[in-house]
Structures are given as C-alpha cells and as structure tokens.
Amino acid sequence: DTEVTQTPKHLVMGMTNKKSLKCEQHMGHRAMYWYKQKAKKPPELMFVYSYEKLSINESVPSRFSPECPNSSLLNLHLHALQPEDSALYLCASSPRQGQGVTQYFGPGTRLLVL
C-alpha cells in the first residue's frame, strides 16, 4: 500500500480566510513533504519534515505554516493568501530522508484564492 491521502480535494478561499490542508499516510513513513504545482509546471518543494521535525523550508512566505502533529499527519495552515497562491498543493511521503528513497504523492488539493 503506497497511499497518501489529502483533504479537501478542492478548496476556494478568500484572501482574508484561514484554512488548513490535511495529509495522511499509514505506511510508517518518517519523511513528509509539501509541494506546490502550478499549471504546466513541475512540482516545487515547499517544506520537508523528517521524524516530525521541519528539516527544509524553501523560503516559503509565512502565510503558509506547516505542522506535523505526528508521524502520520501533515497539515498546511493557510492565512491571508494571495490569488497567485492558487495552485495544486501536493503532499508526499517517503520511508525516510536519504539516498535512493522514493517519494509517494497524494492526489493533491486544488486551491483557488479569490
């Protein structure tokens, strides 16, 4: 089983709203990732958690706030987003961070900021 689940599937929010994206995996993976993907572009890494600790933050604006409550869950809290933040937000997980490790992606949350 290589399933990563994400909720919600779609989200529409105004620029003053606060919302959260949720990601879950039950494969015992200890590394989890958030990516952002715009149309016709490759995924861009935002954050990496390794053993529930933030290990990489790719200079993402503070209006995006990640949280890893436990080894199975990853949240992305959104606040005061801009229309240009509209994108597909992908969560991924891997057994660990390291050489030769495959990341498995969830289906994504399609976010529209009005």
Place this chain on the structure above:
Amino acid sequence: DQQVKQNSPSLSVQEGRISILNCDYTNSMFDYFLWYKKYPAEGPTFLISISSIKDKNEDGRFTVFLNKSAKHLSLHIVPSQPGDSAVYFCAASAPSGAGSYQLTFGKGTKLSVIP
C-alpha cells in the same frame, strides 16, 4: 538554471509501438532518478526508478536506462497503450545538506498514445 531537462514537451505514439521519453541532467551530485506519471488534477504516480550505480532497470512494460557519462536517462514503454497517455516527469535526487535529500523535477513530457 534548470538542472533536470525534458526537452520534448509532447510526444505522440501509435498504440502498440514503443514510447521513448528522454531526460538530461546537469548536476553530477544526482544519485537516484525517478519517473512519475501524472494525469490532470491528480498527484504524480511513481513509475520506476534507477540508482546511479546501475544503467538499466526494468519493470513490466517500463524500462529506464541511465547513461551517466552523458548525464542522460530515458524511459521506454513497450508496448504503448492508450491508458499510458499522461504527463511524464523525470526527477532526480541529490543531497541538500544535513542528511536531507531533495527531488528536482523536469518540466514534463505529455505522452499521447493514439489507438
């Protein structure tokens, strides 16, 4: 600077024939390479990978070849099926400090398999 390049934005192939998707890279620190398949509005699905110490890996209809000296890899799909129509992303992994590894993706190649 784009470290992983997929120079063909699109490729059309007849059903039953071979599809060959190409990927070039510039960073010699990449030590693991992956191919993902993506349908519109879905997440990338892992297809096949290859370590830098190998030159070929095969899984069913999918074979990945790695030429380290040329910094080139390719994905072969034989025989191609209409359900293979999707965008294919090449990705490469390299250490990024303090035990972390990052994936760098190419821009993708849209494969259309014509019945």
